[in-house]
Structures are given as C-alpha cells and as structure tokens.
Amino acid sequence: MKKLSALICIIAILPFSLKAQRTQKPPLHGKHWMAITGKPLAATAGAGIFQKGGNAVDAACAMLAATCTMWDVLSWGGETQALIYNPHTKKVIAINALGVAPSGATPEFFKNKGYNFPPEYGPLAAVTPGTPGGLCLMLARYGSLSLEEVLAPAMEMAAGYPIEAQTANSIERNKKRISQWPYSKKVFLVHQGEKREAPEAGEIFVQKDLLATLQKLVDTEQAALKAGKSREEAIMAACDRFYKGDIAAEIARGCQEQGGLITKEDLANWKPVIEEPLHINYRGIEVYKLQPWTQGPSMLQSLNILEQFDLKSMGYNSPEYIHTVYQAMNLAFADRDFYYGDPAFSPTIPVKGLLSKGYAKERAALIQPGKNLANAAPGNPYPYEDRQQPFQKLLDIREQWVENPGKDKPGSFVPKHDATYHSENKNEMGWATTKDLAVDSLYMDRLWRGTTSIEAADEEGWVVSVTPSGGWVPACIAGNTGVGMSQRMQSFVLDSILDPYNVVAPGKRPRVTLTPSMALKDGLPYLSFAVQGGDTQDQNLLQFFLNMVEFNMTVQQAAEAANFNSNQLWLSLGGTQVKDRQPRPGSLLLNRSTPDATRSSLEKMGYSLQFGDRTSGPINAIYLDRKHGSIWGGSSNNGEDYGIGW
Structure with missing residues (x-):
C-alpha cells in the first residue's frame, strides 16, 4: 500500500482553473477506490x-x-x-x-x-x-x-x-x-x-x-x-x-x-x-430504491411518468421542463403521502401498481401544459395489480378535508430542522409573496448540514x-x-385520513424521507447517489439523474447544477399540528440564477416563486466509467461534503 499522503485527491473550490468545466469543484477521479461523505474528516476516515x-x-x-x-x-x-x-x-x-x-x-x-x-x-x-x-x-x-x-x-x-x-x-x-x-x-x-x-x-x-x-x-x-x-x-x-x-x-x-x-x-x-430493493427501467437504465418505508419509490414513480415526455427537447430547466418535472413529482408525492408505509407491518401496500408503466401513463395524462394541478390527489394503483381500491370512502373524505382545511395556513417550506424563512409581506392566502420570501442564513446553515450521505466504490x-x-x-x-x-x-401520522399505511403503532417503522439511490446500465453499476434535505431528497436526486441521462452532464456538473423544488406535498418532518405540514400548491423554489424570462413564464403559469442561492442538494455521487475503467466522484458545492479518491 502506498502512503495516504500520496493518494489523496481532494475536492476543493477552484473557480478560476475550472472555467472550462463550469463547476466550482473539480470532479474526483480514481482507479482503485472512491470515498465521499458529508464531512472532510469522515471522508478521510473512509480513505484510511x-x-x-x-x-x-x-x-x-x-x-x-x-x-x-x-x-x-x-x-x-x-x-x-x-x-x-x-x-x-x-x-x-x-x-x-x-x-x-x-x-x-x-x-x-x-x-x-x-x-x-x-x-x-x-x-x-x-x-x-x-x-x-x-x-x-x-x-x-x-x-x-x-x-x-x-x-x-x-x-x-x-x-x-x-x-x-x-x-x-x-x-x-x-x-x-x-x-x-x-x-x-x-x-x-x-x-x-x-x-x-x-x-x-x-x-x-x-x-x-x-x-x-x-x-x-x-x-x-x-x-x-x-x-x-x-x-x-x-x-x-x-x-x-x-x-x-x-x-x-x-x-x-x-x-x-x-x-x-x-x-x-x-x-x-x-x-x-x-431486503430486496425496488427498481424500474428508465430508457434502458435500471434505477434502484428502497421499499416504501422510505419515500424512495416516489422517484421511481416520477421517472415512469417522465418517460412519457421528450425531456431532452424541452431543454435543461426551461419553463416547460420545470413545469413537467414539477407536475410529475407532485403526482408521485400525492401517492407517497397516502400509500407509503412499513410493508412489514402492512404487506398490502400497492407497490406493484404504483410502479407499473400503465399506472404511470394514467398519471402522466393528468399533466396539463402551462397549468399547475393544484389539487393533485392520490391515484388508484390497485387495478394495476388486479385489486380493488380499499380506501375509496377514506379518499372521498380526505378530498373534502383537504379542500376545506379551515383557516390553517401552510407550514414551513421544508422540514424545520433544515430551514427557516422570514417575510414581512404575505398574500391573501397567508403565504409569503414571490419577492419577499427570502432564504436566510439559518436556513442555509441547516440545509448544508442536513441528513448526511455516504458513497463508496472500489475496483x-x-x-x-x-x-x-x-x-x-x-x-x-x-x-x-x-x-x-x-x-x-x-x-408517522396519527390519522388514517393522511396515510392509512403510516399510522403510528408499536413495532412499526415510520415512512422516512431517507433515500439512497443506485443505477445499473448493461447489468453493471452506473451511478451511486444520495443527498440530504428531508422531502427535497428525491426531488434533487431525480434531477441529478436526469441531468446525466438526458443532458449528458458529468457527475460533478450534475451535482452542482441548479435544481428546483416543489412544496406541494405533506411535510414529513417539523411541527405537531396540521397547519405545520399542509401542502403549498404551486410553491416553487428556484435558483437565483434563473433567467427573468423563465421566471416570467412560470409566474404566468400561476406558480409562486421563491429563490435560493444554491439549490443543488447537496448531492454526493459516484459514476462508474466503464469506457475507461475509472471511478468518478461528484459532490455539490453547497455544503461541507467532501471526497477522496485514488
């Protein structure tokens, strides 16, 4: 073994030397191994x-x-x-x-x-x-x-x-x-x-x-x-x-x-x-996630829906692309919020139906050009596994309750342990308006820390x-x-009206946001990727994956690329009252670099826009380069995340 000092290839911020790559951090390259995680000292531990x-x-x-x-x-x-x-x-x-x-x-x-x-x-x-x-x-x-x-x-x-x-x-x-x-x-x-x-x-x-x-x-x-x-x-x-x-x-x-x-x-x-993971095929790539005790299948559902569209022709982060991906995510999250839970405790969760291509086509048909589906509701995946919907009465009650939630105002933008917002002006709904909803330093500090992620690969x-x-x-x-x-x-939830599969009970696992990802191409590892950030995890991971597959970005470019986030979902963390968790229809977080023309187009579609300086995750990822027999590492530019390769 060579000495560690001779092996280290460190992610660093080198803006001047990386203009050609247009990334703030260089990609990592290794032949033998790669170790990436949320803390520099911890990455060093992996290298050791x-x-x-x-x-x-x-x-x-x-x-x-x-x-x-x-x-x-x-x-x-x-x-x-x-x-x-x-x-x-x-x-x-x-x-x-x-x-x-x-x-x-x-x-x-x-x-x-x-x-x-x-x-x-x-x-x-x-x-x-x-x-x-x-x-x-x-x-x-x-x-x-x-x-x-x-x-x-x-x-x-x-x-x-x-x-x-x-x-x-x-x-x-x-x-x-x-x-x-x-x-x-x-x-x-x-x-x-x-x-x-x-x-x-x-x-x-x-x-x-x-x-x-x-x-x-x-x-x-x-x-x-x-x-x-x-x-x-x-x-x-x-x-x-x-x-x-x-x-x-x-x-x-x-x-x-x-x-x-x-x-x-x-x-x-x-x-x-x-246990066995879940997986779907997206344009020839097998994408793997954990079972529905996590939110991971929501990314698989989103990919199935988005497979119905020509995303590449829309262009990266064009108004049409943002709208389409936003809608697909909302439809997947509507199902997540009602059907996901611990399958060991509730073996009747309709996973097969949720991940079927036929169900995805049905959900994709709900996406309207230029208009947000503000009342995106859980679908009915049961016929796609030859079963009848057991919760129709509950869904009917839920629809009325969601449409008339009283005077409760929507809650925090993301889980409270990750973010805090401040605003002086609010619209008639009680929401901070487009130009007044600012991301403060406490939000950024907590977003950078978040849940951590760990990626490792060897020769x-x-x-x-x-x-x-x-x-x-x-x-x-x-x-x-x-x-x-x-x-x-x-x-957990305390009422079946929110999610009959995720009601708290002794010995039961809660449905969590934590969601590692892996993809295989031609039967061999292609990508390994994960991110912090509560309910934003599968949103950012979805976009990272599309950045590489649809827009041919390098792993580092994809990790740093500006993402967008929806808050039209029930929050999984933060607050003990309904008002703390309610969805915010049409609420869209964009990167501050978003062009004015794109902002204007989205506002005309009815979106409520908020902006952040860094919206890339932070994502950690490994790309297995089969052509050259090497390992690439990527780590986004908005946190302490750090990697070492050899």
Missing part, C-alpha cells in the same frame, strides 16, 4: 480504511461511524438505510436499519398530549436506534475488516476532535432546548454558565461516554474472536451487546428517565433487515450508497451512553 485494504463496505461503515460521532445532523441512535452492489452475486441488496415505534406509541397516546403528529424533539420523538445494528450487519455480511479497525477513526474522534463551526454554532443556537436534558447538557454545553456555553469552533470536543460505549462494542468483538467465534459472529456479538446487554439497559433507563417510551424489550426485539466492484440520519442537534442523549436518540417518530 481503503488504505488498510478494506473494501467499499468497510469504508462506508467507517464514514458512517465518523459522521455519527461528529453529529453531522445524525448520531449513533439514529437510522441507517443503504443500497449495496455485490460484485460476486451481481445484485443490488438493501439494508433496512430503521428503528421502530416503541411500546406505548399509539395515536391515542400522542393525541391525548394535544399533538396532531408525534413531537419533533426529545425522548418522545425517538424510535429505537438503528444505526449500530445496520453498521454491524453491513460490515459482518459484506465487509472484510474487523469492527475494531472500522470503528478506530470514530473512537479517536470521540476521544477528542476539533469541532467545526457549523456543529458548534448549532449547539449554541439550540442550547436552551439542550439544557432541558441532563445527559445532553453534560455532553454539549461544555462551558456552562458562560455567555457561550457550546464549544468554540476548533475546540477539542470530547465525548467520554460515547467512547466508552464504542469500546464496549470492540471489547465484545475481540472477546468473541478469542473464544473461537468467526469474524461475522464476533461482530454480531457486539451488536447484541448494544441491543440486548448493558448498553441497551442504559439506553432504556436513560430514555425513560427523561420521559421516553423505549424499553429493553423494544431494543431486544428489533433487528436490521436485508473489486463493491458500490455502496447510504443515507443515514436521526439524532441531530438538539438531540436528547440516552443516559450515560453518549448516544443521541432519533427524532424519526415525527414521520
């Missing part, structure tokens, strides 16, 4: 694992552990979902490491507390941790190194690393909420009583409890190996200690002490799952796409474990 001889799964696990330790809007008590291409079987498999609602989490429980949705923050927002189990399962089945080797970078950081300004300032902004939880206060507010209680940027941030927890996992693995257990058995023994041993006991105790519902039995009964053929999340600042830490608990409970 490759240097040790690990494969892409090992590197992805190391990056996952590092980003969790750095609180990149996720922590160890969050959730992990991944797609992995196995070059030996030549198949894409899915990792489902999303936690479940704990005992006592029922609609009645939350309604009695005055909620229309489960809470955003605190111990009652927590589903059971998924990331430790997901990491162990991926590593044990598909990796090659030990848990000790893969966790080494994260453990070194837990012992103390220089915290970056984004996380440090987020802690300071949220210190009032953090101070409500004793274990979070102990970890995050290191200067209690001072004007600034959070760490300063560059200060060595120490997490002793988390380090002790990770050390317990490594100790268990090593003891199992000494006892003659196989590598896989030893890693899963460490997993069992987290979910069934002393770590689990402390998580349950700490959660319940602070008012949460998670029990030792909830932890012991949970396990990560290897053996392993390709990994991960979108982990949960336990973001302000996180409630579970006892003396250093583990921040998930806030994913808020993605």
Whole structure:
C-alpha cells in the first residue's frame, strides 16, 4: 500500500482553473477506490480504511461511524438505510436499519398530549436506534475488516476532535432546548454558565461516554474472536451487546428517565433487515430504491411518468421542463403521502401498481401544459395489480378535508430542522409573496448540514450508497451512553385520513424521507447517489439523474447544477399540528440564477416563486466509467461534503 499522503485527491473550490468545466469543484477521479461523505474528516476516515485494504463496505461503515460521532445532523441512535452492489452475486441488496415505534406509541397516546403528529424533539420523538445494528450487519455480511479497525477513526474522534463551526454554532443556537436534558447538557454545553456555553469552533470536543460505549462494542468483538467465534459472529456479538446487554439497559433507563417510551424489550426485539430493493427501467437504465418505508419509490414513480415526455427537447430547466418535472413529482408525492408505509407491518401496500408503466401513463395524462394541478390527489394503483381500491370512502373524505382545511395556513417550506424563512409581506392566502420570501442564513446553515450521505466504490466492484440520519442537534442523549436518540417518530401520522399505511403503532417503522439511490446500465453499476434535505431528497436526486441521462452532464456538473423544488406535498418532518405540514400548491423554489424570462413564464403559469442561492442538494455521487475503467466522484458545492479518491 502506498502512503495516504500520496493518494489523496481532494475536492476543493477552484473557480478560476475550472472555467472550462463550469463547476466550482473539480470532479474526483480514481482507479482503485472512491470515498465521499458529508464531512472532510469522515471522508478521510473512509480513505484510511481503503488504505488498510478494506473494501467499499468497510469504508462506508467507517464514514458512517465518523459522521455519527461528529453529529453531522445524525448520531449513533439514529437510522441507517443503504443500497449495496455485490460484485460476486451481481445484485443490488438493501439494508433496512430503521428503528421502530416503541411500546406505548399509539395515536391515542400522542393525541391525548394535544399533538396532531408525534413531537419533533426529545425522548418522545425517538424510535429505537438503528444505526449500530445496520453498521454491524453491513460490515459482518459484506465487509472484510474487523469492527475494531472500522470503528478506530470514530473512537479517536470521540476521544477528542476539533469541532467545526457549523456543529458548534448549532449547539449554541439550540442550547436552551439542550439544557432541558441532563445527559445532553453534560455532553454539549461544555462551558456552562458562560455567555457561550457550546464549544468554540476548533475546540477539542470530547465525548467520554460515547467512547466508552464504542469500546464496549470492540471489547465484545475481540472477546468473541478469542473464544473461537468467526469474524461475522464476533461482530454480531457486539451488536447484541448494544441491543440486548448493558448498553441497551442504559439506553432504556436513560430514555425513560427523561420521559421516553423505549424499553429493553423494544431494543431486544428489533433487528436490521436485508431486503430486496425496488427498481424500474428508465430508457434502458435500471434505477434502484428502497421499499416504501422510505419515500424512495416516489422517484421511481416520477421517472415512469417522465418517460412519457421528450425531456431532452424541452431543454435543461426551461419553463416547460420545470413545469413537467414539477407536475410529475407532485403526482408521485400525492401517492407517497397516502400509500407509503412499513410493508412489514402492512404487506398490502400497492407497490406493484404504483410502479407499473400503465399506472404511470394514467398519471402522466393528468399533466396539463402551462397549468399547475393544484389539487393533485392520490391515484388508484390497485387495478394495476388486479385489486380493488380499499380506501375509496377514506379518499372521498380526505378530498373534502383537504379542500376545506379551515383557516390553517401552510407550514414551513421544508422540514424545520433544515430551514427557516422570514417575510414581512404575505398574500391573501397567508403565504409569503414571490419577492419577499427570502432564504436566510439559518436556513442555509441547516440545509448544508442536513441528513448526511455516504458513497463508496472500489475496483473489486463493491458500490455502496447510504443515507443515514436521526439524532441531530438538539438531540436528547440516552443516559450515560453518549448516544443521541432519533427524532424519526415525527414521520408517522396519527390519522388514517393522511396515510392509512403510516399510522403510528408499536413495532412499526415510520415512512422516512431517507433515500439512497443506485443505477445499473448493461447489468453493471452506473451511478451511486444520495443527498440530504428531508422531502427535497428525491426531488434533487431525480434531477441529478436526469441531468446525466438526458443532458449528458458529468457527475460533478450534475451535482452542482441548479435544481428546483416543489412544496406541494405533506411535510414529513417539523411541527405537531396540521397547519405545520399542509401542502403549498404551486410553491416553487428556484435558483437565483434563473433567467427573468423563465421566471416570467412560470409566474404566468400561476406558480409562486421563491429563490435560493444554491439549490443543488447537496448531492454526493459516484459514476462508474466503464469506457475507461475509472471511478468518478461528484459532490455539490453547497455544503461541507467532501471526497477522496485514488
């Protein structure tokens, strides 16, 4: 192995030397491997694992552990979902490491507390941790190194690393909420009583409890190996200690002490799952997503709809193109908001119908030139799998309720942990007007951090796409474990009228926004891509994919390209009342670089326009160049996301 210093190819902002490429960052190029994620230090951790001889799964696990330790809007008590291409079987498999609602989490429980949705923050927002189990399962089945080797970078950081300004300032902004939880206060507010209680940027941030927890996992693995257990058995023994041993006991105790519902039995009964992903064919390319416990199938539905149109002839981000893609996304999201949920809990979800080409043609016929379909509603996919619609009465009631929601005003533009808007002027609907709805610095800071993404690939053929999340600042830490608990409970609904498949129940997974992506061409990996950003994830990933397939952009150009976002959907995160989540028909976020002529055309179509400086994601992606036998990496220009290749 060559020395790491000789291997690093770093994404940097080089505007002058890249004029010909018209990107702010250069693409990454590698022959042997590629590692990209949301934090520079975490990308370095992945590169170090490759240097040790690990494969892409090992590197992805190391990056996952590092980003969790750095609180990149996720922590160890969050959730992990991944797609992995196995070059030996030549198949894409899915990792489902999303936690479940704990005992006592029922609609009645939350309604009695005055909620229309489960809470955003605190111990009652927590589903059971998924990331430790997901990491162990991926590593044990598909990796090659030990848990000790893969966790080494994260453990070194837990012992103390220089915290970056984004996380440090987020802690300071949220210190009032953090101070409500004793274990979070102990970890995050290191200067209690001072004007600034959070760490300063560059200060060595120490997490002793988390380090002790990770050390317990490594100790268990090593003891199992000494006892003659196989590598896989030893890693899963460490997993069992987290979910069934002393770590689990402390998580349950700490959660319940602070008012949460998670029990030792909830932890012991949970396990990560290897499952079949969903996929569709778009113009000869197989596109893979996770099952409908995520919003991932909405991108597949959108592609099926858009296959009915000649997008290339419309032109990238022309008014006609923006309108058509916006409409397709809204139709897919209307189905997402009513039909998606945990298939293990509700096996009758009409996935086959939703992804059928015939259903897509029916939905595409609803798109009218130059006019927004403001009342886009769930369709009826059941006939496309020879079944009858079981929820027609519910849909009739829902249509009347949506059309007459009372005086409730639409809620935030994107999930509240990702964005904040300010405006002085509002129109008669109570919405900020086109010229007054500004994106402020807090919005941009939170958008940059968001949920993280992890992409890895190697010359053996392993390709990994991960979108982990949960336990973001302000996180409630579970006892003396250093583990921040998930806030994913808020993605459930409490009433069937919103989504009969996603009503909260003990042991059930919420329908989440987290959505890694992969595409195969001629039976081999072509693209691996993911992004942060709540409900905007599959919108930005859809456009990234189209940028490459329809408009022949390079992976870096596609990652940086200006996207647009719809908010004509029910928000998956943020707010406990109906008014916080309602769709905003015709609301369209554009890049500030959008030409005046395009703006004018869209306004004439009836769209309400808002603008952002950077609307590219931020997307992380890997392109497998079969012509040259090389690996390309792309990382958008609007966050801390960073990659290294060799």
